[in-house]
Amino acid sequence: MIKPGSKWFWDGLDAYLLANQLKQTKQRKMIVEEFLAMPAHVQAEQLYQRVNEKGEKVGLATIYRTLNLLKEAKLVEQCVFADGRSVFELSPPGSHHDHLICISCGEIAEFENEEIESVQRQIALEKGFKLYSHRLYLYGLCTSCQRKT
Ligand SMILES: [Zn+2]
Ligand SMILES: [Zn+2]
Structure with missing residues (x-):
């Protein structure tokens, strides 16, 4: 487990955004930074709560969209456990656990x-x-x- 997201993460995100003609928005960057500051396994609802506690008005759908973008970019992986929880975690290249x-x-x-x-x-x-x-x-x-x- 590598925290917080270092160079590979931000470089990977930049490359993905560029390849998909997306802009790095202030809001997306803020959500991603909060995600990186959290413990290793993050549920979307926890990230939503944390972001909104900071006084930012961000909908749960936006949180999901951001996490899914990170997943698409292969920067995070999603684990769905038998208890119904779905958690997102960083996925550094070449690592596995x-x-x-x-x-x-x-x-x-x-x-x-x-x-x-x-x-x-x-x-x-x-x-x-x-x-x-x-x-x-x-x-x-x-x-x-x-x-x-
Ligand atoms: Zn226990
Ligand atoms: Zn893990």
Whole structure:
């Protein structure tokens, strides 16, 4: 996890806007800056709340549009968890991680494991699949929720 968005992010956004003949608006820049200042996994509603708490009047639809633009630009990825939450996170080039999700408090932990990655590549190879991406979500109880039960 890399925060806040550094050069690769802003360069990538500039390139995407240019390629799509879009202008960097003050409002979009502000929304993106707030997104970057938040913890790793951001729900659109949380970003909406944060932006509006700053006194900016921005609709939820605009927040979604901005997040989707970042997704289109391959600067962020969206994870949809089984509990219905949809979170956006930065996606630095060449990086990959998977997630553990607590089904009680919603905590999200990240992990990277080269062994798992390589087994998945092997399986795809055996099945004759050309692999593009994968998402692995592990659901369970985090340590503090285990103590509560
Ligand atoms: Zn928990
Ligand atoms: Zn993550």
